[in-house]
Amino acid sequence: MSKELKVMEPKQYDDEIDLYELIEILVRHKWSIVITTVICTLLSLGAALYVRSKTPNYLIKSILIQQDTYGLKGVNKLDVDSILFKDINVDRILEIEPIKQKYLENTSENMRNMISERKFLQDIITVSKNEKNPNEISIKTEIIADEKSGRDIINTYMDILREQDNLSDVIGKEKKLKSDSLEKTKIEIENIQNEILNIFKNDSDLRVLKPEEKIYYIASKYPELNLRKSEKEKYYNTYVNELLTLDSLNDKLETVKETTDIYFVKGQSKAKLILGVGIVMGLFLGIMITFLKEFIDGYKRRYQK
Template sequence: MNKELKVMEPKQYDDEIDLYELIEILVRHKWSIVLTTILCTMLSLGGALYVRSKTPNYLMKSILIQQEDYGLKGVNKINIDTILLQDKNVKRILEIEPIKAEYLENTPKEKQNIASERKFLQEIITISKNDKNPKEISIKIEILADENSSKDIINTYIDILREQDNLADVIKKEKALKSETLEKTRLEVENIQSEILTIFTKDRDIRALKPEERMEYIASKYPDLNLRKSEQEKYYNTYVNELIRLDSLNDKIDSIKETTDIYFLKGQSKAKLILVVGIVMGLFLGIIVAFLKEFIDGYERRYKK
């Protein structure tokens, strides 16, 4: 039994991996590992630089849309989702020459139409809402030709949004109507006052009354006239207050407020990841090459024997 164990022990050691032997193999073929790693690193560096050159950069701007109708009829709702759905807005943005040139260069002639123009702009323009404050909007533009043309896109987009806001026109129209009605009411009040003055001069009974009793006398003897007077004075005061309210809205006409300047945003590329993966892969392949060469060298030695 002991003899069998002694015979088996060498076999067990033969199957075990000798760490020192592995290290010796790696040291012997160190230049193969180094050269393979350098080659893979150079290839990955080239790929990283290419990816980095193709990674787009952006310009961004944030705006705040604080729109209310203030109880007025006919106020348009500012809708950022419909800007590029309107053909006139697409054409207007593409009036920016460098952007138009990029579109023509990247779109085959047979596919140049309003649909491809819209798709082109949708790919370079990103509109997003703040999750915490839906009224805060970010406009992100991919820089294609140059920064100035991208700034022009942002400014044009904001101009289009502002043109949707017709609050100022509605206020102006409403003020004109209220002013006209107020003038008619004022004239009616003056006519009623003239009628009351006429009563004062013709009705002898009223002359004997004290000043504070005269209006009570008119209210009881001429109820229709008194009712007309109360109604018209009420209308007059209502229209005056409404005009004051409309005037106060002038400070709130600008529903779109620019909360930030246009700023540069660097695109996130995978260049660093590609470089790191290339180095690791180079080292791994170098080790494989080292063991492969060791295997070939061993095979050749055995064959020569």
């Protein structure tokens, strides 16, 4: 039994990996590892530079939309998402010459139509809303030509959005309507007052009454006239208060507020990741080639014996 153990023991040692031998193999073939790593590094560097050159950069502008109709009819609902749904707005943005040229370069002639134009702009323009406050909006555009044309896109988008805001026009029309009604009511009240003056002149019963008694006398003897006077005075006061309310809205007409200037954001590329993976893969591949060469050399030596 002890003899069998002694025979098996050397075989076990023969199957074990010698760490010093592995290191000696790596040192002996170090140039193979270095050359393979350098080649892979250069290839990954080229790929990283290409990816970096294709990584888009952006321009962003943040705005705040605080819209209230104030109970007025005919006020447009501002919708930043629907701007590119209108053909006239698509045409207006594509009037920016560098953007138009990029569209023509990227679209074959037989595919040029309103649908492709809209898709082209939707790919480079992104509108996002703050999850916590939907009124906080950012407009982002990819810089596909130059920074100036990117700024022109955002400014044009902002102009279109502001043109949708017709609150000041509605308020102006409403003020005109209320002012006309106020003037008309004022004339009607003056006419009623003239009728009352004629009554004072022509009704002899009023001459013997005290001033406070005259009011009650007219109210009881001419109820229709008194009712008309009360209604017109009520309308007059209502129109005055409504005009004061409309005037107070002048400081609230800025529906679209710019919270930031247009600022530049560099796109996130995977260039560093590609370079790092290339170096690691080159080192790993070099080690694998080294062991493969060592295996082939060992096989040849055993075969020659």
